[in-house]
Amino acid sequence: MKLTYALQTTRTITRPFSVLPYRLTRHLNGYLFLLPAIIVFALVAWYPIVRAFQMSFQEVSLIGESKNVGFENYELMKKDPARKIIFENSIEFASWSILLGYAVPVVVAILVREMRFGKGFFRIVYFLPSVVPVSIAVIVWRFIYDPDAGVLNEFLELFGIKGQLWLYDPKLAKPSIVAVMTWGTFGTTTLIYLSSLLDIPTELYEAAELDGASPLMRIRHITLPHLFPIMSLLFVLQILAVVQVFTEPFLFTKGGPGRRETLTPVLHIYNRAFGRADMGYAAAWSVVLVIVLVAFSAFYQIVNRRIAARQEN
Amino acid sequence: MKLKFSLLLVVVVALASLHIAPTRGQDGPSVPAVLTMPDQIAEGRDVQIAVSNKPPADLAEELAVYEAQVAKFQAMYPNVTIEGLELEYDPIAYLALVAGGQLPTLFKTYFTEPEKFIGQNAVADLTTYYEATGLNSVFNPNVLAIASQDGKVYGIPDFAYSLGLAYNIQMLADAGFDAPPATWEELAEMAVALTDHDNGVAGFAFINDGSGATGWHYTNIAYGFGATPEGIIKPEGDGEYSAQFGEGSTVDALNFVHDLRWEYDVLPGATLDWGTITEALASERVAMVIYAGDQFGFMNNQFPDADLSKFGYAAMPAGPNGRVALTGGNLWMVNGSASVDEQEAAFYFQAWRQFDPVEYETSTITLSEQGRAIGQPVLPLYVGDYQAARETFEAQYNVLPVENYTAFNDAVKAGEVTLQAEPPAAAQDYYAELGVLVSEILSDENSDPESRLAEVAEEFQAFVLDR
Numbered sequence: 001m002k003l004t005y006a007l008q009t010t011r012t013i014t015r016p017f018s019v020l021p022y023r024l025t026r027h028l029n030g031y032l033f034l035l036p037a038i039i040v041f042a043l044v045a046w047y048p049i050v051r052a053f054q055m056s057f058q059e060v061s062l063i064g065e066s067k068n069v070g071f072e073n074y075e076l077m078k079k080d081p082a083r084k085i086i087f088e089n090s091i092e093f094a095s096w097s098i099l100l101g102y103a104v105p106v107v108v109a110i111l112v113r114e115m116r117f118g119k120g121f122f123r124i125v126y127f128l129p130s131v132v133p134v135s136i137a138v139i140v141w142r143f144i145y146d147p148d149a150g151v152l153n154e155f156l157e158l159f160g161i162k163g164q165l166w167l168y169d170p171k172l173a174k175p176s177i178v179a180v181m182t183w184g185t186f187g188t189t190t191l192i193y194l195s196s197l198l199d200i201p202t203e204l205y206e207a208a209e210l211d212g213a214s215p216l217m218r219i220r221h222i223t224l225p226h227l228f229p230i231m232s233l234l235f236v237l238q239i240l241a242v243v244q245v246f247t248e249p250f251l252f253t254k255g256g257p258g259r260r261e262t263l264t265p266v267l268h269i270y271n272r273a274f275g276r277a278d279m280g281y282a283a284a285w286s287v288v289l290v291i292v293l294v295a296f297s298a299f300y301q302i303v304n305r306r307i308a309a310r311q312e313n
Numbered sequence: 314m315k316l317k318f319s320l321l322l323v324v325v326v327a328l329a330s331l332h333i334a335p336t337r338g339q340d341g342p343s344v345p346a347v348l349t350m351p352d353q354i355a356e357g358r359d360v361q362i363a364v365s366n367k368p369p370a371d372l373a374e375e376l377a378v379y380e381a382q383v384a385k386f387q388a389m390y391p392n393v394t395i396e397g398l399e400l401e402y403d404p405i406a407y408l409a410l411v412a413g414g415q416l417p418t419l420f421k422t423y424f425t426e427p428e429k430f431i432g433q434n435a436v437a438d439l440t441t442y443y444e445a446t447g448l449n450s451v452f453n454p455n456v457l458a459i460a461s462q463d464g465k466v467y468g469i470p471d472f473a474y475s476l477g478l479a480y481n482i483q484m485l486a487d488a489g490f491d492a493p494p495a496t497w498e499e500l501a502e503m504a505v506a507l508t509d510h511d512n513g514v515a516g517f518a519f520i521n522d523g524s525g526a527t528g529w530h531y532t533n534i535a536y537g538f539g540a541t542p543e544g545i546i547k548p549e550g551d552g553e554y555s556a557q558f559g560e561g562s563t564v565d566a567l568n569f570v571h572d573l574r575w576e577y578d579v580l581p582g583a584t585l586d587w588g589t590i591t592e593a594l595a596s597e598r599v600a601m602v603i604y605a606g607d608q609f610g611f612m613n614n615q616f617p618d619a620d621l622s623k624f625g626y627a628a629m630p631a632g633p634n635g636r637v638a639l640t641g642g643n644l645w646m647v648n649g650s651a652s653v654d655e656q657e658a659a660f661y662f663q664a665w666r667q668f669d670p671v672e673y674e675t676s677t678i679t680l681s682e683q684g685r686a687i688g689q690p691v692l693p694l695y696v697g698d699y700q701a702a703r704e705t706f707e708a709q710y711n712v713l714p715v716e717n718y719t720a721f722n723d724a725v726k727a728g729e730v731t732l733q734a735e736p737p738a739a740a741q742d743y744y745a746e747l748g749v750l751v752s753e754i755l756s757d758e759n760s761d762p763e764s765r766l767a768e769v770a771e772e773f774q775a776f777v778l779d780r
Contacts (some may be wrong), residue, residue: 167584260753
């Protein structure tokens with residue numbers, strides 16, 4: 001009883017802001033330390049998000065008052081011919097990226113993991129493209145893809161294959177761009193897979209070898225199941241990244257060739273915001289993009305959990 | 314301390330003058346003085362202005378000329394302080410500067426931009442200064458009109474050019490042609506003879522990267538086929554406009570572009586922008602290109618190994634409306650949010666360095682000595698005796714092979730080239746949209762120019778003109 005009394009007294013004395021809930025004041029020092037970061041983060045991240053949402057309902061004037069226009073910007077999106085093109089392009093970009101890029105880091109990570117010598121050397125070699133800035137990579141790849149004097153076409157001609165308009169042919173532009181994106185990012189993803197592979201207890205492999213499992217069987221029954229959670233996460237992240245791709249199409253093709261074959265949502269938003277100075281319409285596109293991506297992520301998470309739950313059962 | 318600094322400044326200016334004075338063109342004619350500077354700026358009150366396009370440190374000689382100019386002006390008007398900014402015009406960056414209220418007091422921009430800045434009330438009305446100095450009678454009225462709206466002048470043009478046709482003289486001669494094409498049909502036929510795909514040589518090229526510059530070049534072709542600014546975007550009164558480019562001559566021109574790619578097959582495979590089209594011409598990967606006169610300056614400065622004597626320059630090929638060319642250029646504008654004192658200082662600083670005979674002659678001689686592009690085939694910025702005097706003076710210091718540009722210069726002087734204005738509203742948006750469409754036509758054989766132009770015009774009406 002005495003003890004209870006003493007504790008209550010202490011609480012009353014040490015609470016500096018008695019109107020605030022104890023949960024908050026208990027860690028007041030911690031929150032005070034967090035405050036500068038929260039203020040900066042709010043200004044550079046949360047405020048622009050809220051402002052973009054507000055702008056999507058406005059006809060924005062850069063100088064002077066913006067005018068509220070209700071849902072006009074969203075209504076206009078329904079008439080935008082780019083909408084269908086962007087939707088199709090996003091799906092095709094995501095498909096090409098899964099087809100060309102998703103398996104590459106997994107395979108490379110497994111190969112590096114299996115290496116007996118030079119593991120460190122290859123880790124560095126595969127990671128090197130990741131440290132090259134995209135703008136520099138684009139300049140290099142322009143030389144590679146150049147239809148008149150490019151390295152790739154000259155290489156093909158050695159085998160009697162006709163040179164291609166890599167970035168200028170509507171059928172080739174998307175895979176050509178996805179190849180550059182894969183080249184630039186697979187090093188980082190490989191390292192993530194590699195670190196996950198190193199977590200697998202070597203006893204499992206030793207036991208499998210003793211049981212006579214071939215390397216392919218070891219990969220199928222030990223490596224891939226172990227990698228599944230991280231592969232699943234990176235699958236979502238890759239689609240989110242590809243749908244939001246901007247730099248490569250902007251620098252390579254400006255959304256062309258053909259009927260805007262490489263026009264992506266973010267490139268369209270950029271064109272409307274900074275090309276036409278139509279900030280309100282661009283903000284409406286941004287809000288819709290966020291909603292679609294959040295919905296996709298949530299849907300994927302739900303499906304993924306159900307699959308995992310079924311496997312456990 | 315201030316006195317010491319002023320004395321130092323005077324010594325620096327005097328030394329700079331000593332260095333420059335003997336090199337001035339005493340032997341040749343000098344340009345007349347057409348500008349009378351005021352005794353005081355801002356009635357002597359302290360004023361500070363920020364000025365864009367200060368030469369970067371790696372262009373040491375140009376930077377020295379600029380700094381000497383600034384020091385001299387500040388010595389003339391000790392109450393004025395000039396802060397140079399190594400900031401070059403970029404439409405997107407400047408959009409942010411306008412939004413953030415950070416425009417420099419005096420900044421250089423393109424001929425395509427005044428409408429945008431004036432529409433946003435971002436720039437100052439300079440009419441009173443023009444009237445006070447009488448400079449409005451010195452400028453070519455067509456050029457000054459680009460900087461004007463509703464009778465008010467908002468900018469100081471400092472350079473004007475038109476599009477024309479650059480060509481490789483030897484490549485044409487080797488194919489049996491002794492002159493550039495006179496008509497668009499002739500151009501297509503000559504381009505077929507000049508094209509050698511096996512060796513990566515295209516007969517003809519224009520900017521084809523799908524940007525606004527592509528739409529701009531296409532529009533010049535369309536003008537050649539009979540299109541007019543009002544036939545592209547028609548003023549309907551009360552600030553309303555209608556997109557008319559979905560039919561007529563613009564369709565003919567786009568069909569011609571389609572045929573250049575898919576029937577004549579004379580265009581390059583690579584995408585070319587403002588810079589790379591010069592690289593293609595200089596490296597003889599293309600025989601004829603739509604080219605702005607000042608791009609010879611770009612070639613001269615950026616490709617030191619290029620032999621400019623290989624290239625000729627002619628007026629645009631003729632169509633139903635004769636030879637028609639779009640114009641371009643640069644002008645200086647003054648921040649509308651700056652104080653009256655700042656605006657006055659900005660106007661007089663630019664006017665002084667552009668019209669003061671000593672400043673003009675010194676910078677021309679310095680540029681010539683550095684091998685920079687003097688003698689570019691550009692448009693006359695001024696009129697009458699003053700323009701003639703500047704041309705005569707510059708002729709002494711030509712760096713470029715001006716004899717190769719006779720066909721262009723003679724056609725312009727003889728009035729054979731109609732300098733066409735841009736579409737009357739949303740010209741940049743129109744160029745951007747048409748750039749995308751031209752890129753589509755060039756990369757998709759089955760894309761139908763007529764139906765696609767109509768669709769784009771309808772979209773442009775809804776998303777740009779009706780907004």
